[in-house]
Amino acid sequence: MSSTNRSVAIIGAGQTGISAAVGFLNAGFDVTVYSDRDQAGLFRDVSATGTAVTFGLSQESEAALGVDTFAGRAPQVTGISARTITGSGHDYTELLDFDADFPGFEAIGVDTRLKVDERITQFQDKGGTFLVEEVDPDRLDTIAGQHDLTLVATGKGGLSTLFSVDEARSPYKSPQRSVLLLTVEGLDHGPDVFAHRSAAGGKHQAFNFADQGEGWWGPYLHKDAGPSWSFLGWAQPGSEWERRFQSVTDAHSAHKVVIDLHREYFDWDLPEVLRTRVIAEDPHSWLQGAVTPTVRNALGHTASGHRITALGDTAVAYDPITGQGAQSGFIQAAGLVAAAKDHQGEFDDVWITETYNKFLTSRVDAANLATRIFLRDPVFADYASVLFPAAATNPKFGAALFGLLSDPSPVLSINSVDDAKSLITAVAGEDADSILAKFAPVGRFSRSELDALASAI
Template sequence: MTSQNPASRSTRSAAIVGAGQTGVTAALGLLDAGFEVTLYSDRDQPALRNDVPATGTALEFGVAQQAELALGLDTYTARAPRHTGLSVRIADPERNELIAFDGDFDGYVGVAVDTRLKADERLTAFRERGGRFVVEQVTPETLDGIAAAHDLTLVATGRGGLSDLFAVGTTRTVYDAPQRSLLTVTVTGLDHDPGVFAHRSPAGGGHSGFSIFADQGEGWWGPYLHKDAGPSWAFLGWARPGSDWEKRFGAADSAASAHRIVTELYRDYIDWDLPEVLATRVIEDDPHSWLKGAVRPVVREGVGRTAGGHPVASLGDTSVAYDPIAGQGAQSGLIQAQRLVAAAAVHDGAFDENWIAARYAEFLAARSDAAAKVTRLFLSDPEFADIGGQFFAAAAVEPRFASALVGLLHHPQPFLGVDSVEAAGAYIEKVTGVSAADVLGRFQPAGRFERSAFAPALTRA
């Protein structure tokens, strides 16, 4: 697991501020690469696990899992219920049921692991292997001393925390406000076998289910690994500003009320999935199994300077905050952490501003720019409306394209070069081997989505 000769690296030190899953992953990676590592956290280890909600659903796919594997870390693919595809349904503002497709993940799986569980287990390993864990709320003033005392300082304090140390990039930050209000709740009571959500996919509970209402927002159910309850399900909803869904999400004030709001949402809007939703139960032992809020997509600079002029590097949500609609935030942070660790391990010079900025530019090019663009596609950003219309219609006609479209969540790079309807058509043809006109000419509105005939007692018999 250790990728460097510890003796030759023992004089180098690193500080990481923030013990969310990204900070802990980087801390463990640097420790295993031979650094002396101190990890600063505003909460002690039990509080990180039990007194806060998970930062998000953190569904991640093959590329992000490969980054964890490269650090010698567990990807949880053997422990978490696996996602093998994504089933999508789209209704227009008049609630006409327009598009349905079921995209298989081609050669990889997804897992959504409780960020508290992952951070806790990695923190335990970090401490057992000799990492120094300091419980302290780091301020801009104390960060100055920390950065002065370490060769490399990473700031992974999430979207709030010390993120203001890093200027917001004006070119890459395209929204001045969140695009959706969010509500999430984790539940039990539902298996992951083919009898669950069977009306959506032959894979049943192996596929997550995404429903899009052009005027209201989006609702998603997916298999999840909860820190205490184990294999479970997560709901994640996105509400457009001013929508009925936004009002409903705003009323949530507990796991039970969030669960009730979601159940009523499925009763009133997404009845095709209702029987499965009615079978779910709140996780009573975890009062933090729900979350509401909003994320403004923001891309910050990779380098900040403390008052004394010491350069520090941003990491994870502190670098880039994504709306979670395309599931990019956790993935991006893990990939960024792995890239930073790998680069630091083989670097012999100072970790100065130039080095940090160069690594950040590489990360933006290798992952983040594409991840942010795919997030805008799934947010139905008007700039990509025509492209999105083609892509989702093509997915409804051609299973190969459905697989490629949902594959952008795993590997968003193919979308980076798609900036016009012509380029979208060329991508459809590249994936399917058929001209986009021929593919789209075969599109027919779905008419009526198949409804669930799920009967919990029968599937468990």
């Protein structure tokens, strides 16, 4: 039941849109969600749009919106193990190896379809209106004229073109990686899994960096299989990896690509990978594609001049290497709900712009910079060449480096290599040059001793 006498329309029922809808409903607004698929179709007939891993601050935003964070339900993730190789072809050097606990938070990876399904039910049980229809620009014009606030959360395509690109915050004109996502079962989360990388075993994510791209494994809660693992691979444009990723046509071919990648590049993890199997009941357990990182201006107008506001991926599309997409959407949604609840006037151009600018400066600018550093953007290569060796050498700084996945704001202090060293010194309590002087290439990583399946796959 509305207590504000104000109405909100949300176009798009992805995890950010439906989570914002619950938040606005809890704040006393009359809320209508428009979706191009019904609830069953969103659960059964689409791929998960990502691993949807959330960390400390984004989980706090989910809680503020009044939606379940899945803490205690999804596999517990307490840290991350990172390994880096470098070299041409398959002649590479095993360079960097470190394992770090997350500083003061845990990560949670949940199937976006499961989150959306539960939140649609919650939204409707609380009295929200859920309408199934395609919304084109003409229909959006009508909807925006009927509501006090209209949010567009349809993702990176479609209606996102109604919002102009913030060129200053969008340095890329093409994707920086091709991405392959695959969720699998057959591997548990016990202490023997990835034990060669971490004493925490299956409670830590596993991240591998190579010249052609990156590969990541994370504990996951799948909508059908329950506790499982999710793989994300990133391929450099024009690389052999990219050609492999683009050859994928189904979950089984994706699984073969992932296995072959580990046989040839990351053999230390191969026994774990060979234990995995495709989730047979879910033909949509994989996804292949690419994202051009883009920041758009949140304020837009329909043909008749009605205001619309970009939300989630419609507003900011990140490369997923640092998991900022899902997190950023929840943080933006929570900020919008809090600002709207306390606002007494019209949701005019000034209010929309000021609210969004706070989000840009408090989250997006830092999240984009952290993502570019993890992508090893040549512009920031000198920073990465200092930060990652320091993380491998000093456990305290290693934890802080991956703490950036939750709160990336410390990177805003870095404008030079000296700034990066100052951050290392401040976090570690030891001079950065002293820390870096201790760094030496690993030489050879420890290999998994987990019993593998017969390699007939």
